[in-house]
Amino acid sequence: xxxxxxxxxxxxxxxxxxxxxxxxxxxxxxxxxxxxxxxxxxxxxxxxxxxxxxxxxxxxxxxxxxxxxxxxxxxxxxxxxxxxxxxxxxxxxxxxxxxxxxxxxxxxxxxxxxxxxxxxxxxxxxxxxxxxxxxxxxxxxxxxxxxxxxxxxxxxxxxxxxxxxxxxxxxxxxxxxxxxxxxxxxxxxxxxxxxxxxxxxxxxxxxxxxxxxxxxxxxxxxxxxxxxxxxxxxxxxxxxxxxxxxxxxxxxxxxxxxxxxxxxxxxxxxxxxxxxxxxxxxxxxxxxxxxxxxxxxxxxxxxxxxxxxxxxxxxxxxxxxxxxxxxxxxxxxxxxxxxxxxxxxxxxxxxxxxxxxxxxxxxxxxxxxxxxxxxxxxxxxxxxxxxxxx
Amino acid sequence: xxxxxxxxxxxxxxxxxxxxxxxxxxxxxxxxxxxxxxxxxxxxxxxxxxxxxxxxxxxxxxxxxxxxxxxxxxxxxxxxxxxxxxxxxxxxxxxxxxxxxxxxxxxxxxxxxxxxxxxxxxxxxxxxxxxxxxxxxxxxxxxxxxxxxxxxxxxxxxxxxxxxxxxxxxxxxxxxxxxxxxxxxxxxxxxxxxxxxxxxxxxxxxxxxxxxxxxxxxxxxxxxxxxxxxxxxxxxxxxxxxxxxxxxxxxxxxxxxxxxxxxxxxxxxxxxxxxxxxxxxxxxxxxxxxxxxxxxxxxxxxxxxxxxxxxx
Numbered sequence: 001x002x003x004x005x006x007x008x009x010x011x012x013x014x015x016x017x018x019x020x021x022x023x024x025x026x027x028x029x030x031x032x033x034x035x036x037x038x039x040x041x042x043x044x045x046x047x048x049x050x051x052x053x054x055x056x057x058x059x060x061x062x063x064x065x066x067x068x069x070x071x072x073x074x075x076x077x078x079x080x081x082x083x084x085x086x087x088x089x090x091x092x093x094x095x096x097x098x099x100x101x102x103x104x105x106x107x108x109x110x111x112x113x114x115x116x117x118x119x120x121x122x123x124x125x126x127x128x129x130x131x132x133x134x135x136x137x138x139x140x141x142x143x144x145x146x147x148x149x150x151x152x153x154x155x156x157x158x159x160x161x162x163x164x165x166x167x168x169x170x171x172x173x174x175x176x177x178x179x180x181x182x183x184x185x186x187x188x189x190x191x192x193x194x195x196x197x198x199x200x201x202x203x204x205x206x207x208x209x210x211x212x213x214x215x216x217x218x219x220x221x222x223x224x225x226x227x228x229x230x231x232x233x234x235x236x237x238x239x240x241x242x243x244x245x246x247x248x249x250x251x252x253x254x255x256x257x258x259x260x261x262x263x264x265x266x267x268x269x270x271x272x273x274x275x276x277x278x279x280x281x282x283x284x285x286x287x288x289x290x291x292x293x294x295x296x297x298x299x300x301x302x303x304x305x306x307x308x309x310x311x312x313x314x315x316x317x318x319x320x321x322x323x324x325x326x327x328x329x330x331x332x333x334x335x336x337x338x339x340x341x342x343x344x345x346x347x348x349x350x351x352x353x354x355x356x357x358x359x360x361x362x363x364x365x366x367x368x369x370x371x372x373x374x375x376x377x378x379x380x381x382x383x384x385x386x387x388x389x390x
Numbered sequence: 391x392x393x394x395x396x397x398x399x400x401x402x403x404x405x406x407x408x409x410x411x412x413x414x415x416x417x418x419x420x421x422x423x424x425x426x427x428x429x430x431x432x433x434x435x436x437x438x439x440x441x442x443x444x445x446x447x448x449x450x451x452x453x454x455x456x457x458x459x460x461x462x463x464x465x466x467x468x469x470x471x472x473x474x475x476x477x478x479x480x481x482x483x484x485x486x487x488x489x490x491x492x493x494x495x496x497x498x499x500x501x502x503x504x505x506x507x508x509x510x511x512x513x514x515x516x517x518x519x520x521x522x523x524x525x526x527x528x529x530x531x532x533x534x535x536x537x538x539x540x541x542x543x544x545x546x547x548x549x550x551x552x553x554x555x556x557x558x559x560x561x562x563x564x565x566x567x568x569x570x571x572x573x574x575x576x577x578x579x580x581x582x583x584x585x586x587x588x589x590x591x592x593x594x595x596x597x598x599x600x601x602x603x604x605x606x607x608x609x610x611x612x613x614x615x616x617x618x619x620x621x622x623x624x625x626x627x628x629x630x631x632x633x634x635x636x637x638x639x640x641x642x643x644x645x646x647x648x649x650x651x652x653x654x655x656x657x658x659x660x661x662x663x664x665x666x667x668x669x670x671x672x673x674x675x676x677x678x679x680x681x682x683x684x685x686x687x688x689x690x691x692x693x694x695x696x697x698x699x700x701x702x
Contacts, residue, residue, distance in 0.1 A: 041684055089465030331480065331481030
C-alpha cells in the first residue's frame, strides 16, 4: 500500500489541483472526438480511477450523481432530436406525424421521419456532453473542495464569495442530496423514481446554495481576502485580472470554436494569459498569509497531471491531423474505427489509479480521522506545522 | 444496503444490454432496418435529376431519372439517383447540410473561400428554368426536376451558375416512365454511362474499364437512402439489378470523350450500370475490442467501488 503521508500521521492525499487538471484534460479530450467507442473509453477510465482513489468524504459520491445527470442529458438530446431536430437524411427507422409549418419556418421541423443517422448523431452528441460532465463529477469526487479553496491565488480572494460558491456548490449539492434523501426515507416518503424526485429538488438546491454561502460568509468573517497595502495597486491588479480573465474566456472560445478565425483567437488568448499572470503576481505579492498544512505539489501530482495531459494532447493532435476514427462516420453508416495510438494514450489516463495515494489507506497513528479535508491536528505533526505560504 | 440492491439490479441490466449489442453487432448498422422494409411505400414517382460537378470537373454533368416512393424527401431521391449512378452516397454534416455527392469535395463542408463558398447548390427545374433554392430538399413535386451543382467556389444565392443541362422533365424522364430499360442519349454522351472514365481519384467513381470488368463483382455493402432492406449480408441486390451487357462496350468511348474537361459532357444515367462504389471498411472488430475494454474498466470500477464501501 502507498503511504505517502504516513510519516506525518495523516491520510495521504494528492494535491487537489492535480486532480482538477487531470479531469479537465480528459474533458478536453472528450470534446475533440465524436467516436462513441473513444467516449465510452474515456468514461470508463474516469470511473475506474474514481473507484480506485476516492475517499470516504460525502462528496466522493459526486461521480454517481453526475453519471445520472449525463444519462439524462443523453436522453434529452435524443428526444429533442426526434421531435424537433434536423431531419438528417438516411435510413428511416420510423416516422412521427409531422406538423406542417409555414415556408418562412423552413429548417425547423416538428415530427417527421427519424433516421438512424439522426439518432446516432444525437446520441453521440449527448455522450460527449455526458463524458465532460462525468469528468467534472470525477474532479469533485476526488478533490476536497476545502483543500482546493486553499490553493486559490491570492488575487481571487477579492471575489471570495463567488469563488467559494462556485467551487463548493457541486460537492455541497451531492452532500445535500444524500442528506435530504435520508430525511425523506426516515419520514417514510418515497425516495426513488419520479415520486422521489418530487419534493427533492427544491430543498436540495436551497440547502446546497445556503451551505456554500454560509461557508463563504464564515470565511469572510474570519478575514479571508482582507489585506493591507496600497489601494491603487490592488485595484490595478484586480482590473488586470478581470480583463485578463475575460480575454482568456474569449480566446478559449475562439480556439475551441472551429468556425472562429484562428488569427484572432490565439493572440487574444495570449494577451489574456499575460494580463492574468501579471494581475495575479502583483495581487498576490503583497499579501502575507499563513496556511495550516499547505498541500505539497509532489512527484505524484506531476505524474497525475502529465497522464491527463498525454490523453488531451493525443486527442487534440489526432483531431487536428484528421486521424481516421476520431469522428463517427454517418455517410455511409459504418462501424466506428479505433485508432490504436489514441486508444493507448487513453489508457495512460488510468495511471492515477496506481500512482495517486490511496486516501483510504490506513494512516499510521491516527485512528479516527473523519474526512480528508478536515484532519484534526496531531501532536507530532512534524516539519509542516506553522509553515507559511504566500 | 440500498446500494447493494442497486448493484444487484444494475448487473443483469448491463448483461442484457451487452447481449443485445452482441446479437446486433454481426449484422452491421443496418440490422435495425427491417422496420423500414416492412413499411415500404407502394406508390412511386419518377424524379428527374441533374447533378453538375462544376466547371473543369472530370465527372461533368450527370442526368437521369429515378423512381422513388412518393413519400420520399428530395434527399432520399438524390441518394437513390447517386446509387443508381454508381457513386458513393451523399454525406451530410451534423446540421443536415449536404457536404458531398459522390465523394466531391473530398473534405470540408461549405467551406468559405474569398467571400464565396465551396458547396453544393440546390436548384428546382420543374418550371423549365433553373431556380435557386434557399431551402433544403424536403419534398418532391410532380414532374420534379431536381438540380445540384457543385460551386467551387460560388456565391450562396441565385447569381451562382445553375446546373449545366436543360431542366426538361420530358427528355430526362421519358413518357414511358421506364428509366430502367431504355437508355436515352442526350448531350454529348453517346452511351448510357453513369460515371465517366476519367475520374479515378474522386472517392468512389470507378475508372471506365474497371466499371466494365468489376461490374459483376459488385460487393458494396452500403445501401442508399431508399434501397429498401438492403443489408450488408446481401450484396446481391446491386448485382442483380445490373443485367445489361450492351452498356459495357460503350464505356471506353465515353471515357475518352469525358477526358476533355473543357466541354462538359452530359451523361445520362440509367440503372443498367452496375458500377462499383467505394466500399467503406466497416469492421465491427474495433467496436468489439473497444467495447470489451470499456466493459472491463466498468466492471473493475464497480468491484473497486463496492469493496471500498465495505471496507471500514
